[in-house]
Amino acid sequence: MTNNKAIGDDINFGDVPAKINALLQRGVAAYRSDHNAAERLFQEALAAAPEQLPVYFCLYKIHTYQGDLDKALSVAEDAIKVAAGQAGWSADWRDWRIDLAQGGDAARFALYTLKALAFIRLRRNEKGHAVEALQVLETVDPRGLVGWPVVAALADGVA
Numbered sequence: 001m002t003n004n005k006a007i008g009d010d011i012n013f014g015d016v017p018a019k020i021n022a023l024l025q026r027g028v029a030a031y032r033s034d035h036n037a038a039e040r041l042f043q044e045a046l047a048a049a050p051e052q053l054p055v056y057f058c059l060y061k062i063h064t065y066q067g068d069l070d071k072a073l074s075v076a077e078d079a080i081k082v083a084a085g086q087a088g089w090s091a092d093w094r095d096w097r098i099d100l101a102q103g104g105d106a107a108r109f110a111l112y113t114l115k116a117l118a119f120i121r122l123r124r125n126e127k128g129h130a131v132e133a134l135q136v137l138e139t140v141d142p143r144g145l146v147g148w149p150v151v152a153a154l155a156d157g158v159a
Contacts, residue, residue, distance in 0.1 A: 010025055011024070011025065011028055013054040014054060014105070016049070016052050016054055017049060017052070019048065019049075020045050020048060020049045020052050020054075020055065023041050023042070023044055023045040023048070024041075024042070024045055024054060024055065024058055026041050027039075027041035027042045027045070027058055028058070031062060035062065035066060038062060039059070039062060042055060042058045042059050042062070043059075045058075046059065050082070051082065051086070053079065053082065053083055053086070053105075053106065053109045056075055056076070056078060056079030056082065056083075056113070057079070057109075057113070059071075059075040060072045060075040060076045060079060060113070060116060060120070061116075063075060064116070064119070064120060064123070069120055069123050069124045072120050073117070073120050073121070073124065076113055076116050076117045076120055077117065079109075079110075079113045080093055080110055080113050080114060080117065083106045083107070083109045083110035083113060084096075084106075084110050086103075086106035087103030087104070087106040087107040087110055088103060089103060089107070089110065093110070093114050093117075093133065093136055094132070094136065096136055096139075096140050097139065097140070098140055108146065111137060111140065111141055111146045111148075112146045112147075114133050114136065114137055114146075114148075115133075115137060115146050115147060115148045115151055117133050118130040118131075118133040118134050118137070118148065118151045118155070119151050119154070121133065122151070122154055122155055122158060127155060127158050130151070130155050131155055134148055134151060134152050134155060138152075
């Protein structure tokens, strides 16, 4: 059997169980040629470990790339709730008045995903919702460490 992956091609999903990492790696590889197979692998990972945040990342990314913004939005909203719970924050991001330093990796993931949510909302022509998310990000991450200013610049260019 030939391994077509070059050494070092694996994505670093952080500290996830080996079984979940394997599913995610296979999903990433499958996405290049078979989007449906990739989604099945990511969904299998989600069913096995719904607390693993990188699974949500993979799912909302592939749905965004494919233009399936309804699914991307749904997964991103779920991801924010799970990450917020792990960070000890409110499940409703509109209530966040926290410091980025609080909550560790889950907090950073929650904020990064809120940025993604703003982007998805822009792609859905829902600028008001996107701006609302960006305003929360500006409050909790004033230095823009999760990259939200890029999405804010896009929002500024949207009529």
